[in-house]
Each structure stands twice: as C-alpha cells, then as structure tokens.
Amino acid sequence: MTKILASKLATGIGLALAAGNALADSALAGNSFEHFTPLAASAGPTADESAPITFGNPAFAQRSIADRNAQLAANVPNSGSWDMITLNESGQDKGRYLFTVFETGSAGVQRHDLWTGQVDTVWQSPSAVSPTNHVAFDASYWTPWGTFITAEESWTTAAGGSSSPYGRLFELRNPTVAPAVVNPVNAASNTGADFVHRNVIPRTSHEGIQFDRVGNMYFIDELNGGTVFKYTSAARMQDIKRGGVEYFAAGQTFVLRVGDGTTANATGSFQWVPITDTTGVGLPGTLTIADVNGVRSVDGRNTVDLAAFRGTDYQRPEDLQIQFRKGRELLYMTTTTTNEVYVLDLAARTISVFANRNTLDLATGVAIGAALASPDNLAIDHDGNIYVIEDRNGGVDDDIWFARDLNLDGDIADVGEGLGRWASNGTPGSEFTGLYFDPRNKRRAWVNIQHPASGNDRTIEILAPAEEDNHGGHHDHHDRDNGEDRDGRGDHRYNRYRY
Numbered sequence: 086m087t088k089i090l091a092s093k094l095a096t097g098i099g100l101a102l103a104a105g106n107a108l109a110d111s112a113l114a115g116n117s118f119e120h121f122t123p124l125a126a127s128a129g130p131t132a133d134e135s136a137p138i139t140f141g142n143p144a145f146a147q148r149s150i151a152d153r154n155a156q157l158a159a160n161v162p163n164s165g166s167w168d169m170i171t172l173n174e175s176g177q178d179k180g181r182y183l184f185t186v187f188e189t190g191s192a193g194v195q196r197h198d199l200w201t202g203q204v205d206t207v208w209q210s211p212s213a214v215s216p217t218n219h220v221a222f223d224a225s226y227w228t229p230w231g232t233f234i235t236a237e238e239s240w241t242t243a244a245g246g247s248s249s250p251y252g253r254l255f256e257l258r259n260p261t262v263a264p265a266v267v268n269p270v271n272a273a274s275n276t277g278a279d280f281v282h283r284n285v286i287p288r289t290s291h292e293g294i295q296f297d298r299v300g301n302m303y304f305i306d307e308l309n310g311g312t313v314f315k316y317t318s319a320a321r322m323q324d325i326k327r328g329g330v331e332y333f334a335a336g337q338t339f340v341l342r343v344g345d346g347t348t349a350n351a352t353g354s355f356q357w358v359p360i361t362d363t364t365g366v367g368l369p370g371t372l373t374i375a376d377v378n379g380v381r382s383v384d385g386r387n388t389v390d391l392a393a394f395r396g397t398d399y400q401r402p403e404d405l406q407i408q409f410r411k412g413r414e415l416l417y418m419t420t421t422t423t424n425e426v427y428v429l430d431l432a433a434r435t436i437s438v439f440a441n442r443n444t445l446d447l448a449t450g451v452a453i454g455a456a457l458a459s460p461d462n463l464a465i466d467h468d469g470n471i472y473v474i475e476d477r478n479g480g481v482d483d484d485i486w487f488a489r490d491l492n493l494d495g496d497i498a499d500v501g502e503g504l505g506r507w508a509s510n511g512t513p514g515s516e517f518t519g520l521y522f523d524p525r526n527k528r529r530a531w532v533n534i535q536h537p538a539s540g541n542d543r544t545i546e547i548l549a550p551a552e553e554d555n556h557g558g559h560h561d562h563h564d565r566d567n568g569e570d571r572d573g574r575g576d577h578r579y580n581r582y583r584y
Contacts, residue, residue, distance in 0.1 A: 116552040117527050118466050119487065121145075123448035123505030130480030131511030134541065137479070137534055139509045141487075144550040150531075151197055151204045151544040160268050162209045164189040167533040167542040169225035169462070170519035173261055176231040180525050182261055185533060185544065186222035186235050193266075194222065194235060194257060194280075197544065205265035208257060208278045216250040216377045223292045224254075225519065229300060230326045233260035234283075236291030238307055246372035246384045252288030253382075254304075256281050256333065283333040285365035286316060287385030288374070293405030293463070297414055297431060300325075300332075305402040306386045309422055310349070312396035313341040313429075314385060319363050335364045340389045340396035341429075343436065349398040350423060352437050360385070360394050370394070399427070406463035408471060408495075415495050417471060419460040426460055426473055426488075428495055439496060440473065440488060445503030447489060453504055457486065464520040467527035469493075472507065472520060479515035479537065484508065514538025 121141030128139035135149040156163040166188040173182045183197040191213040197204045210219040223238040233256070240252035257263065258279035266274045289306035296302050300322040304314050318325070319335040339357035346358075360371050361383055367373045370393050372384040389396035400422035408415045416429040417439060428439040440460075446453040461476035470487060477483040487507040488497050497503055510517050515537035523529040528549040535542055 116549050117468055118145075118507075118522070118530065118547075118549050119468060119470050120549075121487070121505070121507055123446070123487075123507070124484075124509060125448045125506075127482045127484055127506070128480075128509035128511045130513050134512050134534070134537065134539060134543065136545075137510055137512040137515075137543075138532075138545060138547070139511060140547075141505065141507050142549075146548040146550075147545050149543045150202075150546045151195075153540065153542040156195075156204060156206070161204075162193065162206050162266055162268050162270050162274075163187070163195070164191045164193060164209075165540065165542050166536045167195070167544065168223050168518050168535060170521040170531050170533060170544070171225045171227045171233070172521070172523070173231075173233075174227040174524060175229070176261070178261065180523070183531060183544070184225055184227075184233055184260065185519060186225045188221050188223050188238065188535070190218060190220050192219045192222035192235075192237070194233070194260075194278075196260065196263070207260070207263040207265060208275050208280050209266045209270050211270055211272055211274060219253075219255075220251055224294045224304075226294050226296075228256070228332070229296055229322060230332060233257040234294065236286075236294065236304075238290050238292050240288055240290040240306065240308075240386050242308070243387055244390075246374040246387050247288070248374060248377050249288070250376045250378050250380075252290060252386075254283045254286040254291060254294075256283050282380075284380065284382055285333050285336055285338075287314070287338055287360065287383040287388070288376075289314070289385040292403045293418065295405045295407045295416060297407060297416075298409075303405055303416060305405065305418065306389075307401055307403055308386065309400050310398040311386075311400075311402045312389050312398060313402060313418065314396075315339045315341070315357055337361050337363045337365070338383070338385070340385075340394065341436070342395060343397045346395035346397050350400065350420075350425075351397050352427075353435065355397070355429070355434050355436050357434075358394060358396065360388050368394075399423075403461050403476075404463045404474075406465055406471065408465055408469060410469070410493050410495050413495065417463050419463055419473065421459045421461055421476060424457055424460060426463070430495070437496070439471075440486075440504055444497060447487075447503045447505035456484075456506075457504065458482070460486075461516075462518055462520060464522060464530075466522040466530070467524065473504065474517050474520050474532075476516050476518075479510040479517075479534070480513040483510040483516050485510075485517055485520060485532075510534065512537045512539075512543075 168188040187193040193209040212218040221238040224236040236254040241247040241249045264277035302316040320330040343351035367383040371388045406417045426440040459476040462474035464472040473486040485508040486504040518535045519533040530547040
C-alpha cells in the first residue's frame with residue numbers, strides 16, 4: 086500500500102467514525118429517526134416478545150399493537166407469517182388503516198383500524214390445498230388510485246413455461262370497507278371483498294412493488310437469476326383516478342437488460358425490453374401458459390430466459406423502494422444472495438451498487454463485511470433516508486441498517502457515509518419484515534416480527550421522541566403535510582403521485 090493510498094484510507098475511516106460520532110452526539114437531540122447511535126453488534130434474545138427491539142437510540146419507544154394469538158382467540162382466521170405493511174395513503178380517512186398480509190400456504194389480508202384498535206382479516210384464502218389455494222402473499226402496497234395490491238411470492242422455473250397456479254398479483258378494490266372474515270372459512274367468506282386477479286401482470290415470484298411519479302409499476306422475480314420488470318398502463322393516471330378506466334385493464338410489461346443481458350449482476354446503462362404488447366398480450370415468441378386451473382397468463386420468469394427477451398439476472402432480488410433526490414427518481418433494490426443493494430436512476434437508465442459488504446460500517450469506520458447479510462426489505466422515512474432490513478435470525482443477528490447519504494447524491498460511497506446498525510431484533514426464530522414509516526407523522530413507524538418460534542407474529546409500533554421547544558427556535562418543516570419537496574427530502578409518500 087502506498088503512503089497516499091494509506092492516507093486516503095485513514096481519512097475515509099476517520100470521517101466515517103466522525104459521522105458515527107455525530108450520530109451519537111445527536112442521538113437524544115432530535116425527534117426524527119435519523120438521530121441514533123449506530124449499534125456495534127446485534128442484540129441477543131429477548132424475554133419479552135412485546136418489546137423485542139434494541140434501538141440505536143434508547144429514546145425510541147416501542148409497543149406491540151397487534152398479535153396473532155389475540156386474533157386466534159377472537160375466532161379470526163389468521164395463518165400467521167405477517168409480512169409487508171402499508172397504510173391507506175389516500176382517500177377518505179387517509180392514514181387510518183394499517184394493512185399486512187399472511188405469507189403462508191393459506192394467504193390472507195389483515196386490516197388494522199388505528200383509530201379503534203380493531204384488527205380484522207378482510208380476505209382469507211378459502212382453500213389451504215393446492216391448486217385452489219392462494220399462497221405466500223408478500224407484497225403489501227397502496228396504489229395511487231386508492232386500492233390495495235398484494236401478490237404471491239411463488240413461481241416455478243420451467244424451460245417451456247410453468248403451469249403453477251401461483252405467481253399472481255391481486256387488487257383489493259374496497260380495502261377500507263371489506264367486511265371482516267370469521268371462522269369457519271368457506272366459499273362465501275370473502276363475498277364482500279372485491280378481490281381481483283390482475284392477469285395483465287406476468288407471472289413471477291413477487292415481492293417488491295413500487296410506482297413512479299408517472300404511474301409505471303416496477304416489480305421483481307425473486308429467484309437466484311431473477312429479474313426486474315416494469316409495467317406501463319395503457320390508461321392515463323388522471324382517468325384512472327377519476328374512475329373512468331382501470332389501471333390493469335391493459336398495459337405493457339418490460340424487463341430490465343444491461344448490455345446483451347448475459348452478464349449476471351451487471352451495472353451500467355440499461356434498457357427496458359418489451360415482453361408484451363400495449364394490451365398485455367405476450368409478444369410473438371414469449372411463453373403464454375395455461376396454469377393447472379386453466380388460467381392463461383404470460384410467464385414472466387421463463388420468457389426472460391429466452392435470448393430474444395433476455396433480462397439481466399440478479400441474485401434473489403426482493404424489495405424495491407422509490408426515492409426522490411435532487412430532482413432524480415431513484416429505485417432501490419435488495420439482492421439477498423449477494424448481500425447487495427442496487428440503485429436505479431430511472432431517468433438516466435443506469436444501475437449501480439448502492440451498498441454491499443465493502444460499505445463502511447458507521448460504528449467502526451471499516452468495511453461492514455459479514456455483519457451485513459441477506460438484505461431483504463427496504464424502507465424510507467419521512468426525511469427520505471433509506472433503511473435496509475435483513476432476513477436473518479431474531480435473537481442472534483437480525484438487524485435494520487440506516488444508510489447515511491450525507492450529500493444526497495444517491496450513493497453512500499463518499500467519505501463519511503456508510504451503513505449504521507439502527508435496530509436489532511431479539512425475538513427468537515423470527516425476522517424483521519415490513520418496516521414502514523408513517524408518511525404524515527415523522528415520529529411513527531411500524532414493523533412486523535414474522536414467524537417467531539412462539540408462533541405469535543406481532544406488529545410493533547415505533548415512536549421517536551416528541552420535538553422539544555428548546556432547539557433554538559428550530560421547527561422542523563417535515564411535521565407539516567404541505568407536499569413540498571425541499572432539497573430532495575419532503576413528504577415522500579402522500580405527495581409522491583404527481584400526475
């Protein structure tokens with residue numbers, strides 16, 4: 086190592102440690118979630134599953150607001166494995182209802198009334214037996230036009246196309262008023278729920294779903310060798326929101342390709358390669374399958390393995406998260422197997438690595454190494470900060486990492502930047518999932534504790550300390566739901582759909 090290189094490395098480590106110390110110094114001084122001291126290690130197991138999280142800021146409060154055992158005791162069908170979380174982000178009573186889904190062989194949708202505390206299952210798979218069941222609901226998202234969507238994280242690799250009944254995307258068109266389902270579940274249990282398979286979306290193993298500002302929908306295929314897709318509706322968003330036309334009535338799907346698509350995990354310039362026409366019909370040469378229930382669909386996964394439609398492979402792409410930074414629209418993506426987070430600049434059509442094991446740990450100032458493993462979910466707080474949630478072992482090494490982007494340029498490779506361990510999960514047998522920050526209240530977030538050894542899934546509410554009046558007259562503009570996007574931050578959910 087040359088003296089110049091050694092000097093630069095020492096400077097970088099020093100600035101990273103300074104950034105960590107700055108976080109530590111401000112841990113109790115602010116009322117937002119970015120004020121914390123990076124944890125040096127994961128937490129051990131907790132004896133109290135209702136308060137399982139160790140935070141980098143001891144002023145953060147937590148409480149269990151829903152648990153599976155209480156639902157079962159109330160005769161509510163609930164198969165567990167609570168996954169992603171969202172709010173009703175628009176419409177009447179905006180922000181009142183929290184939604185999550187069951188990632189099981191008998192999937193369902195749960196609605197939590199935050200005003201009354203009432204927790205209901207509002208859709209439940211009427212069958213637990215293949216091929217008539219619904220499985221592995223993972224996605225949980227609110228649409229720009231005011232409905233709820235989820236999808237199955239299950240599809241099959243087959244050179245000629247799969248006949249699996251799964252890999253479907255569903256829309257719940259009346260999420261806030263769908264009636265509660267009670268036991269026993271039967272064919273009539275979901276009669277009041279307007280729950281529709283949106284077959285224009287090709288079949289994949291779904292997880293992350295995001296919408297950009299012009300209404301394109303991005304989704305992935307979770308697989309070692311999975312790809313990134315974009316769906317563009319044939320309808321204008323203004324007309325969809327007025328109710329004159331359906332978003333999923335017709336549209337075109339594309340797959341992301343870097344270069345010729347043959348280099349896995351590629352970065353650089355990319356293009357969107359169409360696999361359907363503008364009505365959603367597969368282009369000549371694609372694989373349109375009939376599943377075991379007789380439903381015909383475009384097979385997204387197996388089509389993009391064909392040379393003419395080849396997409397670039399990534400290793401278990403999972404969650405997606407949109408962020409607006411300095412006029413740019415960025416799409417983040419986790420890849421669990423390679424322990425990476427990528428970022429796509431949607432306008433520039435470039436993809437790069439945002440974080441990996443070479444990223445600096447803000448607690449130590451050196452490369453994070455094996456401390457980062459199996460990044461799964463992504464989240465964005467009210468101030469636009471990105472969080473990376475691991476799929477690991479609760480009570481051992483399951484953590485949430487905060488991405489410190491000091492200059493707001495969409496990377497954390499600059500001096501003083503990196504990842505800091507923000508929280509650690511102490512519930513044995515579980516994992517964090519679904520971290521979701523309240524778009525209207527910068528002090529509130531929720532996270533699920535999924536599939537614990539106890540079988541008692543929970544939703545944990547997280548609160549940052551209230552703002553004090555002695556901050557030298559400073560009043561944080563993020564407390565106001567004014568729709569402004571100041572220096573690339575602002576309100577990132579309620580005002581993200583600007584058509």
